[in-house]
Amino acid sequence: MIPSFRPLGLLPLLMFSTGSFSQLNGIDIRDKMEEMEHIWVDNNGANADGFVGAVSPCTNYVGRNGPNEGEQSSAQWVRTVFHDSVTANLAAGTGGLDASLGFESDRPENLGLFINDTLRFMSPTVSAYLSMSDNIALGLVASLAECGGTTTGIPLRVGRIDAEEAGPAGVPMPTTDLETTLAQFAAAGFNQSETIALTACGHSLGRIHYSNFPDIVNASAVSTTNVNGGVGFDATPADFDNLVVTEYLGGTGSLGGLLVTAGNASDRSDFRLYVSDNNVTMQALSVEATFQAQCNSLFERMINTVPSAVTLSDPITPMTWKGVNLMLDISSTGAVSISGLIRNLYYYVAPPTVVYYDTSTTDNVYSAVQVTAAASGFGTSIFGYTIYWPFNNTIASPGTNSLNFEGISYPINDEIFILPAQSTSSRSNFVLKAAALTSLTESLGTMTGVLYVPERQQGTVSSKITNTTVEMTAYATAGNYTLFSSGSVAVANTRSVVAKVLLGDSASRTVKGDLFQRGF
Template sequence: MHFLLSISFFLPLFVTLVGANTNGIDERDIMEEMEHIMVDNGGTNSDGFVAAITPCSNYVGFASNATIRGEQTSAQWVRIVFHDFVTANLAAGTGGLDASVAFESNRAENAGLFINDTIQFMAPTISAYLSMADNLALGIVVSVTTCGGSDTGIPLRAGRIDATEAGPAGVPEPTTDLNTALAQFAAAGFNQSDTIGVTACGHSLGRIHYFNFPTIVDESFVTDTNLDGGEGFDTIPDVFDSSVVHEYLNSTGQLGGPLVTAPNVTDRSDLRLYISDKNATMQAISEEAAFQKTCYSLFERMINTVPSTVTLSDPVTHLTWKAVDVALDINSTGSVSISGLIRHLYTTETPPSTVSYTTGSSTGNSTVQLSTTVNGTGTSLYGNTTYWAFNSSINSPGTTTLNFETVSYPVNDEIFVLPTQSSVNTTDKSFVISAAALTSLASSDGMAAILYVPTTISGTVSKQVQNVTMVMTKYATAGDYTLYSGSVTAATAASVVVKVVMGSASSRTVKSKLFVGGI
């Protein structure tokens, strides 16, 4: 029974703009969301993130005639990280990977489609769990993995906070002199060899386009299937490997690319870098293993260069077993149940036909339950996935964990959102939220719901999370629990995360996609 469907009144709300990973979001939830996007690439529970760069030559930008533009999304995802990171100032503790580049697409140093293409594509993945800057870090990691690199090469962390305005200018351009370019990289923490290496690594993927640089790329590259006139840095621009180094050193193929061979000497920025140490760095990374190892290290340093006020999580690793979309429910007599999915990520082994689980409390584990229902399957860069659905009653109050295989997933049955008794109207973006709390927790402050709403802001196609705090009203009791409800309209109905609070107590967060009508 849905207790709240007849409630239609709207309650006061208060709005503040906040960083995407603040305001009581658990680090575990942040890391597990990044793991989800990294791992769930196709089939059940996929959000299509990695599909954008599969195959690596793919382009999912928003320009007209997309299939014949000669653009490459995987290369755009590498380039945008470079442009966001390089204006960092380590001494001042500012800049780095903070998504300030989202406000900078009109600068000459950022010529091309790559900023708005990337930001617009990744905007739906912004939530209370993941900032745009986290998305950018994820983008470069999966680009390298998809295009030929190692799936374990670049440790990925979460917790970046998005800038609310443009950062300083200073991205090196083709005409930038050597000393100025090296000084800019030095401010961001990269020495001469690092600068040469990261430039070669970045130019292993993609092209430079006549449309943006007509003095560098010849107009002959513009064709009916290459409208922007893209010329590759090497002969296989959709493969992440050392070809760009080999072709430069051996004077074969693309000779290192247009920024080595440009007609005007002033445009040969890559050549100036490469020869600045008499090609020593290029020689050192010419072997494939050395190239990959160096690039992984440099890319990791780029994505971990963040403002000094930001603390990143531990590395996010793909999980063999994982709980997904865990939710609690309660009926009119006060009986509490737990439901969700158990995901198994595997490579060569055959997944089991059933999965057992228990719930735990201070007095011990519950009776073993079996999930025999396969809810779906999927594909991943790291293997394949199988999902089992589960739904069973729990001993409440007092349940604290959901346990299966080697996983102990935290449960809070003292105060919780009721997704099956909440709803979202995607047309008018209205939310009806139901929650339960132990009657013994009752506070004079009452209960409030916090909605973390990704909201469009001025000056960019990106979004940032807006907190909407809604007062809730008691409407019933059920056993040991009191039930609360409220309604509100938000700026969007997509990618919203909700939690409830009462005094010092707060629930675990729930994705609004689990609400009736949720997306």
């Protein structure tokens, strides 16, 4: 289910870091940003990912036992960010949002299903383009937007690096004293008022469960449609609003939740926080606009708290025009072609019947204007509607370096490139094929292929990206090009594999393994 659209008028193009495209583990930051944009924007229909659908409606639960569990995925995703980020140490430059939480699901401070539910759902979208911690950041933004917030409240960035082991313990629990709680949040960069606000913001969504806290939640909460016995912090646990604040201040409804009213005073962690500044922060948050703005600002800081060695991208915005699944191919005579899809994201302005495009060379020579086929894919997005036009055309090679349409350009490397239409993938094997200018092979030597493979790692549901390097063997020539093949390469998991090829200091652009032909 898709909620009401949030039109933005004329949508901006995706913005990139200044200068040449920076790389991380051989991956262009542009590819990372566009993958994040895809998962955020392509919600239903053609090219849909389905990520945002997990929290639409906000009450939805995608765990193994279905809606009667008494859980809420949107709240789990918000809680995952808290528990992963709050153990950061800014002074030391460690921790923050790094998916170390996956190794910590058995700690008492992390009771419940939320960690493994979240990471298990997000695992299919972990790749060399998008880390698990990037997925977690997107999950928080999607949850708030689908639960009554805005799609523009928290700018998204990409580039987080996943930890490969557990981080330090220290997530505050219901019985944690005020001084310890404030110290933990302070180490992560949040002062007293911000800690109070973050707690209220986080508890606007979701419930506290009998299965996790039987000393706090009464067993009467358990039923056949609420197996874990979830009790909301306010009357609207599926609405991202300030009712948790106003009920607390006004003495109405749930009074701020069971962490305010627990029978044992030692369990009243929220109450200890809220009154610690004489309710000054809570009074300010009683204004809905203030609540939304403050929560967005603090959540943005939380998802952007990363280890000091990590550099995040510029903000990602929905792209009005975008190239999708771009790939090169070559004929037996050496003719090089480019194909793919052009996507338009629109709301007010009706899309055209076809799209015009061209290519250009390093000498700024432009090809004749080409035209796509008629649109053949349609979808919906929380930003409006999506429409896709397929195209396929021969390019002047060697020498073409960009594809251009609607005021944007995509870089082309026709000196060395993967051949997705001639490569194959099966359940456990890849055959990678590529082409390179024969003149390059004569001067740079042997070609190698790199497969970025998401593989299981012990102790967490989250995958780790492993680089598998394979030797490529020349098997034919085609015009100005030499063709290479890897032969059959066994990998642990062919899902979400990204590939590239290298020849000396030259590298192809990366390609999703999903574009390879399916083998047997």
